Structures are given as structure tokens and as C-alpha cells.
Amino acid sequence: xxxxxRSGNPLTVxxxxxxxxxxxxxxxxxxxxxxxxxxxxxxYTEITGWLEGIAGKSALxxxxxxxxxxxxxxxxxxxxxxxHRLFSKDTYLPAMSFLLFTSxxxxxxxxxxxxxxxxxxxxxxxxxxxxxxxxxxxxVAFNMGFALGxxxxxxxxxxxxxxxxxxxxxxxxxxxxxxxxxGLLGILCPFYLLGTWLFLTNRTALILDMPRIGFHxxxxxxxxxxxxxxxxxxxFVTGWLMLQRTFKKMLIQxxxxxxxxxxxxxxxxxxxxxxxHFSPNYWVLAVLPISLFAGNVFWTVTNNTIAxxxxxxxxxxxxxxxxxxx
Numbered sequence: 042x043x044x045x046x047r048s049g050n051p052l053t054v055x056x057x058x059x060x061x062x063x064x065x066x067x068x069x070x071x072x073x074x075x076x077x078x079x080x081x082x083x084x085y086t087e088i089t090g091w092l093e094g095i096a097g098k099s100a101l102x103x104x105x106x107x108x109x110x111x112x113x114x115x116x117x118x119x120x121x122x123x124x125h126r127l128f129s130k131d132t133y134l135p136a137m138s139f140l141l142f143t144s145x146x147x148x149x150x151x152x153x154x155x156x157x158x159x160x161x162x163x164x165x166x167x168x169x170x171x172x173x174x175x176x177x178x179x180x181v182a183f184n185m186g187f188a189l190g191x192x193x194x195x196x197x198x199x200x201x202x203x204x205x206x207x208x209x210x211x212x213x214x215x216x217x218x219x220x221x222x223x224g225l226l227g228i229l230c231p232f233y234l235l236g237t238w239l240f241l242t243n244r245t246a247l248i249l250d251m252p253r254i255g256f257h258x259x260x261x262x263x264x265x266x267x268x269x270x271x272x273x274x275x276x277f278v279t280g281w282l283m284l285q286r287t288f289k290k291m292l293i294q295x296x297x298x299x300x301x302x303x304x305x306x307x308x309x310x311x312x313x314x315x316x317x318h319f320s321p322n323y324w325v326l327a328v329l330p331i332s333l334f335a336g337n338v339f340w341t342v343t344n345n346t347i348a349x350x351x352x353x354x355x356x357x358x359x360x361x362x363x364x365x366x367x
Contacts, residue, residue, distance in 0.1 A: 043339055043348040049123060049131025054116065057136055061112050064144045064356070067363035072104035076153035080253055080316040080323075083235065084194035085154045107152040114159055115139045118329060121167045125298055127333070128340055129287075135336035141352075142276070142332055144359045145269035148322035154196035155323045161192050162202070162329065169206075169301055172213035173294045182210065182220045186227020194231055196323070197253045198315040203228060205308045209301045257319040265362055266321045272355065273324075273331050277306060280334025283341040305330040 045056055062069075075089050096102040115136035123131040143149045165185050172178050185206055193200040206224055214220070232251065239247050261267060281303065288296060309327035316323060342348040 043134075043352055044345050046133045046137040047340065049133065053133045057115065057133060057140070058112065060137060061108065061115075061140050064140055064359060065108055065150060068104055068108065068144075068147065068150045069101075072100035073147075073151045074098050074100045075103045076148075076151050076320070076322060078320055079318045080196065080198070080320070081154045082194045082197050082253065083247060083251060084191065085157065085196065088157070088195075089152075103152040104150070107150055107156055110152075110156050110160060111140065111143055111150070114163060114329065115332075117163050118166075118332070121163065121170060122333060122336075125170050125295065126292075127295060127298060128337075132336070132340060134339045135333050138276075138335035138339065139329060139332035141355060141359065142269075142273055142328050142335060143325060145272055145362065146265060146321065146324075147363075148320065149269075149325040149328060151322060153322055153325070154199075155325045157195050158192045158199045159326060159329050161188050161195075162326070164188060165202070165206070166302075166305070166330075169209045169213065170298050172209065173297055175214075178210070178214060178217075178220050179223050182206075182224035183227040186224040187230050188227075190228040190231035193228070194235060194251075197251065197317075198312050198323075199326070200228060201312050201315060202308060205301070205305055208304050212300055212304075213297050253317040254315050255317045255319075257314055257316070259314075259319045261321065263321070265366065268358070268362065269321075270324070272358070273328060273335075276335040276338055277331045280331075280337040280341075284334070284337055286341070302330050302333055306334075 045053060075092075077086075077089065081089075092103070092106070118139060119133055119136040122128065122135055128134075165188050168181050168185050172181065175181065186203075189200060189202055189206060192202065203225075207221060210217075210220055210224070235251075236248050239245055261270075284299065288299070291299075306327055309330065310324065312326055313319060313321065313323035339348050339352065342351065
């Protein structure tokens with residue numbers, strides 16, 4: 042199985058879709074409506090309201106939409122990775138890893154603000170990866186900031202990805218204060234536009250409701266959440282350690298991109314702690330960059346038998362958690 046995903050053959054996309062249906066079939070036969078726990082932003086409320094106007098509160102519709110989003114995210118993420126030669130050859134292993142690891146927890150397959158933010162973060166990550174080659178990054182910094190501002194309107198704690206934006210500018214380029222300031226202005230712009238619109242429509246009371254944020258150090262008692270977290274973190278650490286074998290041989294741009302992905306993971310792991318209502322579902326934000334390191338584990342283990350054994354162990358765990366646990 043792994044050798045097929047190791048290939049960069051475009052026909053692998055069809056196999057990837059079949060893989061999606063297999064690892065997520067449980068969620069299709071046990072669909073769930075979209076997540077709304079009080080942490081979502083005004084833009085997310087508008088989006089779900091519009092979707093309800095199309096399909097009502099159809100659990101199957103929202104689950105299919107969530108899984109389709111994940112499939113597109115897997116493909117786009119892999120395209121970014123291959124375009125920047127983060128592996129020596131084109132591969133679909135990160136896409137496979139993303140679909141596999143998001144299957145570890147049921148809440149990661151529900152239509153939620155985090156899934157929408159993940160889609161925007163793909164564009165931001167692609168822009169970060171291009172920073173090293175640009176002579177000027179002011180326009181890119183503003184666009185990335187604007188995208189983060191929109192993410193904040195979907196799920197307010199995601200504005201903490203500002204740390205990723207600023208540190209990425211520091212890693213990928215020499216320090217230029219103007220780019221940092223323009224990035225900050227970009228984040229504020231969507232909030233300013235929304236505030237203006239709410240003022241003109243005489244709904245200023247909603248402005249005070251925008252910063253839905255808090256801080257929690259949750260006591261997690263659900264063993265499924267622990268299992269998903271431990272598995273994800275284990276592959277993240279293992280993937281990073283295996284990367285050290287070839288890290289010094291990479292081009293400077295490649296090393297810098299990998300460094301920003303580490304920061305991406307760390308920031309994404311912290312963001313759910315700042316939700317107004319804590320939910321482990323928001324840790325799906327970290328699964329996207331972690332899948333790059335998980336893909337590196339399967340890539341580095343060149344013995345297909347061993348790689349398949351690792352894959353089967355994780356896949357078996359997923360199946361057990363889906364069908365044989367309560």
C-alpha cells in the first residue's frame with residue numbers, strides 16, 4: 042500500500058479517494074451536523090446559516106462536505122509540498138497521512154470552524170514557503186494577514202497564528218519592521234470592514250461578541266482523545282528526528298520551510314486552549330502540518346514491509362476506535 046502513495050503518479054489521486062472512503066466510511070454511516078459550541082465566529086455562523094438554507098440540517102450533507110474539504114486539503118497540501126521539493130521526489134504520503142490521522146478522532150471529521158481555517162492556512166503556508174525567493178514581501182505579508190483576519194472571523198483564537206506569520210517572516214527573510222507592521226494591518230482589516238458593516242446595519246452589539254476567546258487547561262478524560270494526541274505527537278517527533286539525517290543536505294529554502302512547519306505545529310497545538318469553550322475537535326488544526334512529518338516517517342522507512350506494518354498498526358487502531366469502542 043505504502044509504495045503506491047510513495048509515488049507521485051497523478052493516478053494516485055484516485056487511490057487516495059478510495060482510501061478516503063475506506064478510512065472514513067464509519068463517519069458516513071454515522072454522520073453529524075456541523076459543530077457549534079459557542080467558540081465559532083460571526084462569519085462561520087453566516088456560512089452555516091447559508092448552507093442550512095440549501096440542505097437544512099442534514100447530517101449526511103455536512104459530513105460529506107467535511108470529508109470533501111479534507112480530501113481537497115490533502116491534495117492541495119501535497120501539491121505545495123511537491124512544488125517546494127520538501128521530499129527528494131514527488132509523493133502523496135503526506136496526503137495519505139492527513140486522511141489517516143484525521144480519522145483518529147470522530148470530532149476531526151465534523152464540519153467545523155477549524156476545517157475552514159485549515160483551508161485558509163493552506164494558502165498562508167504556500168505564501169510563507171515562497172517568502173525566501175521574494176525581493177519584497179509587503180504585499181504578501183498584508184495578504185497573509187488579511188487571510189488570518191478572515192480566519193479570526195470564523196474562529197477567533199486562530200488569530201494566534203499571527204505568531205506563525207511573524208516568526209516565518211523572521212526565519213524566511215531578514216528582519217524588516219515594515220513587513221511586520223503591514224502584516225498586522227492586514228489582520229485588522231477584516232475586523233474593521235466587518236465592524237463598519239455592522240455599524241451601517243445598526244447591529245453594533247455584535248461587535249462586542251466577536252472576540253470569543255478564553256484560556257483553559259482542560260482535564261482530558263476521554264481515552265480516544267489521548268490516543269489521537271499521543272499518536273499524532275509521536276509521529277511528529279519521530280518524523281522530525283528522522284528528518285535530521287538529510288536536513289543539512291537540503292537547500293536553505295527547504296530547511297527554512299521545515300522550520301516554519303515545526304512552529305506551525307506548536308502554535309496549532311496551543312490555539313484550542315484559548316477557545317471560549319474548549320473542544321479537542323480544534324486540534325485538527327495541528328493535524329495538517331503534523332501529516333507532513335508523518336509522511337516523512339513513511340518516506341524515510343525505505344523498507345516497504347516495515348512501512349506497511351507501521352501503516353497497518355495505525356490503520357487497525359483507527360478501525361478499532363471507530364467500530365469497536367464506545
